[in-house]
Amino acid sequence: MEKLEMQAKILGSKIKLKSLQQWICDSCGGVIEKPEDGWFEWYTEGDEFIASGYRIVHHDQRCMYNEHSLFHQGKSVSDGHLDDFVGPDGLVYLTRMLELDNLKDKSELIEMIRRLHVPYYEEARQYWAQAEEDGFFDGSNEVWPYLPSTCLRLIGEYGKRD
Numbered sequence: 001m002e003k004l005e006m007q008a009k010i011l012g013s014k015i016k017l018k019s020l021q022q023w024i025c026d027s028c029g030g031v032i033e034k035p036e037d038g039w040f041e042w043y044t045e046g047d048e049f050i051a052s053g054y055r056i057v058h059h060d061q062r063c064m065y066n067e068h069s070l071f072h073q074g075k076s077v078s079d080g081h082l083d084d085f086v087g088p089d090g091l092v093y094l095t096r097m098l099e100l101d102n103l104k105d106k107s108e109l110i111e112m113i114r115r116l117h118v119p120y121y122e123e124a125r126q127y128w129a130q131a132e133e134d135g136f137f138d139g140s141n142e143v144w145p146y147l148p149s150t151c152l153r154l155i156g157e158y159g160k161r162d
């Protein structure tokens with residue numbers, strides 16, 4: 001068994017999300033049960049189509065951006081099925097988007113790439129603020145906090161067993 005798998009097995013029920021298969025909806029806060037139930041969206045604005053507002057949500061009108069109200073704010077919605085942005089093909093799309101120079105804040109899209117492609121990151125990020133406050137990341141380099149094994153350590157530290 002792989003080291004990461006073993007680490008995950010030990011955590012057992014502290015892990016609530018199926019890694020890279022389930023996400024927390026940025027709109028309602030509920031669990032997106034599978035990629036097919038999800039939606040990836042953002043908006044562009046201005047003459048240069050500056051992109052921001054990236055979100056992972058349920059593919060449901062109640063959670064998705066309201067195109068009309070954004071339109072009235074001068075914003076135009078771009079979106080797609082979440083399952084088009086997962087897996088190797090999804091990573092190619094996302095990194096291509098990162099190469100374009102229309103991003104308001106590159107770190108917004110980088111966060112999405114981590115959520116969609118780094119194992120256990122989506123679950124660990126829920127505990128991020130608390131971990132920072134507790135000094136969990138103190139003295140680490142810029143990469144360590146995002147490693148899957150670190151994400152699992154975070155879940156181990158802050159996750160609750162059923």
Ligand SMILES: [Zn+2]
Binds near residue numbers: 025028029030057063
């Ligand atoms: Zn939702």
